[in-house]
Amino acid sequence: MASNSFGKLLCVTTFGESHGPAIGCVVDGCPPGIAIAPGDFVHDLARRATGKSRYTSQRHEADVVEILSGVYAGKTTGTPIALLIRNVDARSRDYAAIADAFRPGHADYTYWQKYGVRDPRGGGRASARETTMRVAAAVIAKRWLREKWGVEIHGWLAQMGDIVARVPAGARIDFAVVESNSFFWPVAAQVPELEAAIKGLRKAGDSCGARVNVVATGVPPGWGEPVYGKLDAELAAALMSINAVKGVEIGAGFASVAQRGTGHRDEMRLDGFASNNAGGILGGIASGQDIVASMALKPTSSILVPGHSVNTAGEEVDVRTRGRHDPCVGIRATPIAEAMVALVLMDQALRHRAQCGDVGEIAPRIPASSR
Numbered sequence: 022m023a024s025n026s027f028g029k030l031l032c033v034t035t036f037g038e039s040h041g042p043a044i045g046c047v048v049d050g051c052p053p054g055i056a057i058a059p060g061d062f063v064h065d066l067a068r069r070a071t072g073k074s075r076y077t078s079q080r081h082e083a084d085v086v087e088i089l090s091g092v093y094a095g096k097t098t099g100t101p102i103a104l105l106i107r108n109v110d111a112r113s114r115d116y117a118a119i120a121d122a123f124r125p126g127h128a129d130y131t132y133w134q135k136y137g138v139r140d141p142r143g144g145g146r147a148s149a150r151e152t153t154m155r156v157a158a159a160v161i162a163k164r165w166l167r168e169k170w171g172v173e174i175h176g177w178l179a180q181m182g183d184i185v186a187r188v189p190a191g192a193r194i195d196f197a198v199v200e201s202n203s204f205f206w207p208v209a210a211q212v213p214e215l216e217a218a219i220k221g222l223r224k225a226g227d228s229c230g231a232r233v234n235v236v237a238t239g240v241p242p243g244w245g246e247p248v249y250g251k252l253d254a255e256l257a258a259a260l261m262s263i264n265a266v267k268g269v270e271i272g273a274g275f276a277s278v279a280q281r282g283t284g285h286r287d288e289m290r291l292d293g294f295a296s297n298n299a300g301g302i303l304g305g306i307a308s309g310q311d312i313v314a315s316m317a318l319k320p321t322s323s324i325l326v327p328g329h330s331v332n333t334a335g336e337e338v339d340v341r342t343r344g345r346h347d348p349c350v351g352i353r354a355t356p357i358a359e360a361m362v363a364l365v366l367m368d369q370a371l372r373h374r375a376q377c378g379d380v381g382e383i384a385p386r387i388p389a390s391s392r
């Protein structure tokens with residue numbers, strides 16, 4: 022398997038390179054009857070896009086989605102849905118000077134070792150340009166999840182470098198605030214601090230890492246599978262497949278290490294779960310609580326400060342990356358994380374329906390939270 026596809030019943034394949042003529046995806050296994058039009062992709066693609074904010078890369082792609090197949094008279098037909106976006110603002114000259122050098126922190130050296138050939142323009146297939154198609158595919162998944170099941174998926178930037186979002190303990194995230202600023206940041210009062218931090222990084226020619234959180238609400242208990250198709254395992258793999266992600270946590274994640282059993286296990290009463298350290302998943306199966314995931318992204322590797330490396334001729338060189346780059350790639354990763362969660366959940370929902378559709382609702386059903 023070449024691993025450009027994922028999902029079992031909802032199978033998504035993406036194709037294309039950063040500076041090729043186009044990128045695209047095929048979404049196979051989608052149920053018929055979902056209303057989809059090219060305009061439906063605009064909102065989420067704009068959230069992920071470059072060039073829309075002063076704080077991210079200045080590559081300006083229109084990201085216009087062409088629906089090539091699988092939709093007739095405005096509704097999915099059940100046949101493969103092919104989506105295409107043409108690349109219009111690729112600036113390959115930025116990469117000519119470093120075509121033979123392996124940029125530190127990038128996939129240049131590993132692609133070279135694996136394939137013996139690579140497309141150096143903008144990172145080729147390893148570029149986060151590919152994630153545009155994940156976001157496009159997930160527009161369909163998000164709609165199906167929302168309209169059929171009432172599932173909502175929201176992400177936010179929880180930390181940028183050493184700046185942590187000051188959300189009071191136990192408070193709900195205000196997604197109107199998250200959507201009101203270019204950082205997907207949940208605390209409006211901190212936005213000027215973030216702006217100043219990005220300006221400082223740009224001036225220093227440096228970059229920083231980030232933490233992105235995602236929550237899925239309304240997921241019915243039962244979605245997910247034992248034992249190799251665990252919902253948490255598939256979410257972790259899906260989030261980890263996003264460029265620059267170096268860590269994924271579900272629920273309390275690594276904080277579980279320092280917890281006691283008395284504090285970690287989420288006690289149940291008929292009026293609800295007392296806590297959600299499990300992140301809404303027990304034994305790989307959704308409990309009906311919010312599904313909570315978090316991911317760590319590394320600092321952008323392409324920075325103005327020169328770094329030591331080697332080239333294809335086996336010489337040591339200094340690499341200074343030109344081109345248009347995000348000083349913090351985590352800022353734009355929020356919609357991508359939501360997309361991966363949506364695609365995994367839709368696939369798992371279809372699998373659950375296929376195997377257990379006749380089981381129906383089982384009593385007792387414990388509310389997500391007793392608070």
Ligand SMILES: Cc1cc2nc3c(=O)[nH]c(=O)nc-3n(C[C@H](O)[C@H](O)[C@H](O)COP(=O)(O)O)c2cc1C
Pocket residue numbers: 078126127128144147148149152263264265266319321322323324345346347350351353354357
């Ligand atoms: C939304 C997004 C945008 C990115 N933009 C850049 C960028 O402008 N410059 C850069 O060096 N890396 C960028 N990256 C990260 C690289 O694609 C990634 O680090 C590289 O392909 C190596 O893969 P790995 O970090 O997953 O091992 C971005 C990642 C994401 C999620």
